Amino acid sequence: MGVDFQHIVEGFMVAIKPINLFLIIIGGFLGTVVGMLPGLGPATAVAVLIPITFGMDPTSALILMATIYYGAMYGGSRSSILINTPGDGSAIAATFDGYPMAQKGQAGQALTISAIASLIGGLFAIIGFIVLAKPLAAFALEFGPAEYFLLFLFTLSAIVSLSIGNMVKGFISMSIGLVLSTVGVDLQSGVHRFTFDIPQLSEGVDFLVVIIGIYAVGEVFYNYISIDKLKKEKKKVGSKWITKEQWNQTKWPMLRNGPIGFLIGVLPGAGGSIASMLSYSTEKQLSKHPEKFGKGAIEGLAAPESSNNAASVGAFIPLLTMGVPGSGTTAVILGAVVMLGLRPGPLLFENNPEMVWTLVDSMFIGNIFLVILNILLVGLLVRILDTPPKVLYPLILVLAFIGTYTLSYSMIDFYILVIFGLIGLGMKLLDFPVAPLILAVIVGGDMEQNFRKSIVAQDNFLNVIVASPVTIALTILTILSICYPFFIGWLRKRKQKNT
């Protein structure tokens, strides 16, 4: 089917109804806030809202929930940049360069550029949705166990190869993450692994607890140790407006990574965390000065931010065209709209096109609203940096515990949180990169399950690699990303010899 202009325009008229505009504003605001708070994510926020959507018009309910979802993508990077604590998995990559930027006194600009990048990624994905929804959904279904396994493997190899000069530590960090991801009931055999008869552990360690523990609690511990050594210096926050030079540096990364994020978002088994991580590593490898990455390179912040927002829009494609949820949050949204008597599935596009297009158009409005909201909030948010550490860190600790409790309402998670706080502290003191560990926890379980399913489906490992053009391409990319750091090292040595 071509582009359905009539319904797009009709949908727009519905989307700008006052009630829907109002819901976009509420959803955008709420999404930004929950995105910012570690642990409280869009899935929790949507779930809490389910009783309120009872009795609402299904289209309006869908608009509200979708806005919360992508609003959280805007919010997630706020805390990454300001306090080095990602609000969600997809905001991890924003800590790599966002936090160093803030330390260099460019917090304002970092917040602004990440909002703009989110807008560009979001807008690109909306256009992609309008033009390509159906063929892409069909493509996404081609991804079977073998393809997913290799995609996850590639993501992990890309993230390990980021820690150039520190590959061994990166690899150890990833391995710890993979070990952690085996905790819980093994789906294929039903065996309880490392659960120590604690029922709460049977569903594994929630990666959000790991994130909050290692980043937030770890950061608090670290500052507690060094609190008296810290010199009292007033950190500069700088202008919130980006310079022309910064715009020139970031415009291509933002445009390039919208499509990457969008495509990964469409895959039902992968989401914003993987999209933003792959975008970051792509951008670093394309960059003329990769050595600046991790030290406050503005491209390194713009690329993943554009990507994760595009992914959140892409995730609606399998939901709306096939009735297949593409992420944790869209699964909750699916549950909620079913309660309203709406069944997203292959017939939704035929039977309720105006509803689908109203949602897509509302995303357009919502993204514009969110970028304005987030830039307006910059002035307020940067004050966090002025907060004295003795006030700020206890506050972070409180938020970390609240966020953790909302994940599964269990006290066991508090112990896990503190344990990971100590692990985070140890890693910080020993200078281990934490991103490989977290990413391994996020993808490890799925990677293992898909590996085992692919072995059952394809008989042996060689067949897994050559199962389809996609698997071959992913295998090549994986090998390249592993070899790349060695290649760079070799080049450097040669240069040194020459000079």
Place this chain on the structure above:
Amino acid sequence: MRKLIGIMILFTTLLIAGCSSGSDEASGSDSGGSDFPTKNIEIIAPASPGGGWDATARSMQKVFSDEGIIEKSMNVVNKPGGGGEVGWQYLKSKDAHTISINSSLVITNNLLGQSELTYNDFTPLAILTTEWNSVTVAPDSKFNTGAEIMEQLKKDPTSLKIAVAPSLGNDDHLSFVQAAQEFGVDVTKLNFMIYESGGDVLTAMLGGHVDVATSSVSEFKEQVLAGKLKMVAVTSEKPIEGLEDVPTWKEQGVDMVFPHWRGIMGPPDMTEDEITYWDEKISKLVETDAWKKILKNNEWEDYYMDSTESAKFLEKQMENYNELLNVSGLID
């Protein structure tokens, strides 16, 4: 006007949600006989928000208070983990003001040795709803009935990849096992691929990564109506509304009806008065139009049984599950 009220509720909840999703369990006071209930009611959904258990609990809460059946205020408490284990452990320590959603897992977890708790440790209050299980294949599959699939599996039990979620020993799995066994298939050799959720099974099926899927009817109904999948058997007594062409197992010559039920239970040692209270309230609940509409929206079927009938039903279910788990090789 309704919208305005909705918005106001929205605002208040946003405030609450923003602060925390706290737990405010009133505890301490004893529950006295005829004055029951004396404090707020708690409904446990032993799972995360978004799934069938959570939806059942929240629907109950809504209808109970909207229709004025219960005046006391009610909370839904999510206690996910261990396939219900965490929520039910919690229920065990509570009094009759707390009730919990259950399903066949309250029986099978124990049979599989994954839990100390079983239905006997609680007070059955009602069976509420059921869904039905189904067997589905790709639209261009050579199989047109469930019986044809079983005949093939009888020749070679490993020849088909069968998708199921989220674990062996659940209703999706065991309903397939029971049908297969009736046909004389060696069920211990079946090649099951276990996915994390029904959505993942659907994705795998639509992408052609598995040959057969066993799931709830509702999870696949839309795709079947759109012609993207072909449903070849259902476990209900009569054909499913909207899917009249799909034969039941009974119509295919197998004497089997397999409900995927959800019910309600209370903590152990409830008094007669307390049980009577819940019988009265729940029987009112299932008669309301609001409840019937929720069932329709979710494709659930009314399966109401009161506390006495539920107790007998669970007893029978226990025997059936024990046998099925035995033949499938999951327990000795």
